[in-house]
Amino acid sequence: MNIFEQLRLLAEWSPLLTYxxxxxxxxxxxxxxxxxxxxxxxxxxxxEIEWDDExxxxxxxxxxSEEGEAFVRWILEKIQVNDxx
Numbered sequence: 731m732n733i734f735e736q737l738r739l740l741a742e743w744s745p746l747l748t749y750x751x752x753x754x755x756x757x758x759x760x761x762x763x764x765x766x767x768x769x770x771x772x773x774x775x776x777x778e779i780e781w782d783d784e785x786x787x788x789x790x791x792x793x794x795s796e797e798g799e800a801f802v803r804w805i806l807e808k809i810q811v812n813d814x815x
Contacts, residue, residue: 745772759806760799767793 749769774786
């Protein structure tokens with residue numbers, strides 16, 4: 731892979747790097763879950779498979795809802811993970 735191909739690849743995947751930077755800067759564990767879901771949606775758009783786009787969209791929709799947030803926090807409470815870790 732020559733330097734131009736490497737630069738093109740970096741440019742194509744740079745949104746994923748942005749998601750990772752945002753994830754690293756976030757303290758709230760639910761917000762982190764939403765960022766991961768958004769990154770998953772972006773990655774799903776990069777494939778030729780259609781059902782993964784739909785799955786990622788549904789997961790993201792669930793996580794951003796009040797019920798989804800409550801569910802994420804309940805799961806993390808059960809496995810004893812908190813925002814401080």
